[in-house]
Amino acid sequence: MEARAVLRHTRVSPQKTRLIADEVRSKPIADALRMLNLLGTKRARIIAKVLNSAVANAMNTGLVDVDNLYVKSIQVDGATMLKRFMPRAQGRATRILKRTSHISVVLDEL
Numbered sequence: 001m002e003a004r005a006v007l008r009h010t011r012v013s014p015q016k017t018r019l020i021a022d023e024v025r026s027k028p029i030a031d032a033l034r035m036l037n038l039l040g041t042k043r044a045r046i047i048a049k050v051l052n053s054a055v056a057n058a059m060n061t062g063l064v065d066v067d068n069l070y071v072k073s074i075q076v077d078g079a080t081m082l083k084r085f086m087p088r089a090q091g092r093a094t095r096i097l098k099r100t101s102h103i104s105v106v107l108d109e110l
Contacts, residue, residue, distance in 0.1 A: 002072065003058030003107045007050045013099040014078045017043045021074045021103075029055060029069040029107065047074070047103060054105045064109055072108040076101050 020043050024032035029051065036048040051071070058064040082098035 001058075001061065001063045001109065003054050003061065003064060003069070005050050005054035005057055005105050007046065007053075007103045009079050009100050010046055010103060011098070012043050012046060012101050014076045014101040015099075017047070017076045017101055017103065020044050020047055021076050024051075024071055025074050027071055028110070029066075029071065032071050047105075050103050050105050051107075054107045058107055064107075068110045069107045070110055071105065073104075073106045075104045077104070078102075 020036070020039065020041070024035060024047065027035070033048055033051060036044040036051070055066060055069065058069060059066055079100040079102050081100065084096040084098060085093040086096050088094050
């Protein structure tokens, strides 16, 4: 039985968040949360929140033993971008893309 959690439109770039997501993929849930806690970055805290939400979803179903959970898959996809402009020399402006992410986590039993 799988447990899922999805976080949409979070204000972190997908490229940098995938680096952290790759570290916890296919690890037991206790090891993954411990590793994310040690990293201490904003992205690690966001992924830890999604993992905790997936664990809570698994506990609500009651069909899964929470101690035997592992991260079956974790995906970080790009979402909409906030478009901003920055003034430059001689009256010009350059576009700044503030990227957002969708983070999906699937947990399963060993």
